[in-house]
Amino acid sequence: MAVKTLTINDQLISGRSGETLLKTAKDAGIGIPTLCYLEGVSTVGACRLCLVEVEGTSKLLPACATPVAEGMVVLTNTARLQ
Numbered sequence: 001m002a003v004k005t006l007t008i009n010d011q012l013i014s015g016r017s018g019e020t021l022l023k024t025a026k027d028a029g030i031g032i033p034t035l036c037y038l039e040g041v042s043t044v045g046a047c048r049l050c051l052v053e054v055e056g057t058s059k060l061l062p063a064c065a066t067p068v069a070e071g072m073v074v075l076t077n078t079a080r081l082q
């Protein structure tokens with residue numbers, strides 16, 4: 001599986017191709033809030049609590065449904081996200 005290098009909150013990290021931003025961030029110790037993974041909540045990708053900013057994209061993207069990409073620059077805690 002190919003490795004992708006990206007930046008989350010100015011921290012250079014690696015993730016596996018096909019992994020989501022949420023998993024890659026979690027593996028790197030970067031917390032992103034979620035509701036979709038709580039017991040009893042079944043619709044993944046619906047709560048929008050995991051939204052992040054990705055450089056080059058004007059829309060906020062859900063970390064749980066966005067795959068990592070080479071060179072991606074991600075912010076998880078900005079005034080816009082708050």
Ligand code: FES
Nearest residue numbers: 036045047048064
């Ligand atoms: S965790 Fe709910 S939309 Fe991502």
